Amino acid sequence: MRKNASAGETGLVYSTDTGRMCPACRQPLAACLCKALAKAVPAGDGTARVTREKQGRGGKTVTVVRGLALDAEALGALGKRLRSACGAGGTAKDGVLEVQGDHADKVLTLLLAEGFKAKRAGG
Incomplete structure (x- = not known):
């Protein structure tokens, strides 16, 4: 002790x-x-921040969505809809959605169309 x-x-x-x-x-x-x-109490402030990342991914570009206040099941379902709309793979883990490829603009418009408060973050 x-x-x-x-x-x-x-x-x-x-x-x-x-x-x-x-x-x-x-x-x-x-x-x-x-x-x-x-x-x-899901993590997130309700504003979806859509970014594009390449760091630590072997040079591959990934579109990342953070800040959604959804539980794991709803986040997974939203991730599936976004991935199928973009025609790409990805994952939903730890409150973060990842879509393979540079689909930030398309993901942003899809989130806004579904009624989420979303904005583009980063470069």
Whole structure:
């Protein structure tokens, strides 16, 4: 055990009444609220930022969409629609959509047509 633990890091880890305790919300694991809250609040500010990137991709150009406040399922479905409209591959992971190739203008118009607040970012 660490000697210099701050006040927020110390607390009940196990109780004979309820079993293991969640370290974040200090509730029994059966009644933990952390996972439900994490799923309910998707990351992103609601403004889709469409950029074109080449860094770290072996010289290949990729169109990247960040900032959408969608859950994983909705993000995957939107990614599929964008990829099929552009006729390219790509992925949706960690709240970021990637479409292979330089399709920034087309992706931007498709996002605006679907009612998302989107803007072009970067060069």
